[in-house]
Amino acid sequence: MAEKRFDKANADEKLSGYMMRHRIPIIIVTTVVIAAIVVYSVCTVVATKVNEKGIAGIDTIEYELTKNSSDMSETELETRRADAMTNLTPYLKKNGIVGVRASMLAADIAFERKDYTNAETYWKNAAAKGKKSYTAPLAYYNEAVCSEELNNTADAAVLYGKAADAEDFMLAAHARFSQGRVYEALGDYKSASDAYNKVNDAFPDDTWAHLAKTRLIALQTEGKIE
Numbered sequence: 001m002a003e004k005r006f007d008k009a010n011a012d013e014k015l016s017g018y019m020m021r022h023r024i025p026i027i028i029v030t031t032v033v034i035a036a037i038v039v040y041s042v043c044t045v046v047a048t049k050v051n052e053k054g055i056a057g058i059d060t061i062e063y064e065l066t067k068n069s070s071d072m073s074e075t076e077l078e079t080r081r082a083d084a085m086t087n088l089t090p091y092l093k094k095n096g097i098v099g100v101r102a103s104m105l106a107a108d109i110a111f112e113r114k115d116y117t118n119a120e121t122y123w124k125n126a127a128a129k130g131k132k133s134y135t136a137p138l139a140y141y142n143e144a145v146c147s148e149e150l151n152n153t154a155d156a157a158v159l160y161g162k163a164a165d166a167e168d169f170m171l172a173a174h175a176r177f178s179q180g181r182v183y184e185a186l187g188d189y190k191s192a193s194d195a196y197n198k199v200n201d202a203f204p205d206d207t208w209a210h211l212a213k214t215r216l217i218a219l220q221t222e223g224k225i226e
Helices: 004-022 024-068 075-094 094-110 115-128 136-149 152-164 172-186 189-202 206-219
Strands: none
Touching: 004 075, 024 094, 075 094, 094 115, 094 136, 115 136, 136 152, 136 172, 136 189, 152 172, 172 189, 172 206, 189 206
16 A cells, blocks of 8 residues: 555656646646637637628618619619729628628629629629538529520539539529520530439429420420430
8 A cells, every 4th residue: 555655646746747847838838728719719709790890881882772772763773883883892802701792792783784794703703702601502593694694505504503503502493494494505405304304303393393394395305305
């Protein structure tokens, strides 16, 4: 027993000695970890506040753009669009949710102007800045619409596919059908058939599935697919 107590005492002394000899590095490491946690917490709070401020700013711009606009002339509407784009400029340079929201609003404005080139670019930016966000498939879908307006049909087919592949996208059936429609317009009947069949398999009771079946029957009747 004495030997065990002696060993334990020695072990305690060794540990105490080690702690005394190395107390500065240990304290420093602990302090650094605590400081890192504090900095992370502060940064998270600051980032949240910055995002909230940015979103509030964009909401204000959108409100000023759309309020009482139903009876306005095209000239008056264009004045508002120009003001909105000017006010959006600093937000368009940001990343994250603020940059996404700003890009989406800018895309809407460009589309209303029938400026499909810039609308396509803004939707592309919205998708890139929010690629892991629920807004990404919507951005792909709308980018595809702009690509169609610009006769970039092959690009539109790819983008409709990306939108349709996203989980829980509410327009997935429409996006997949649109992909089939675009492939059909390109004369790629095999890819069109594949897209239409995907609509039927994934959304059998959806209206777009019924339309897809109609197109499949038409393609078969015309001898374009087996």
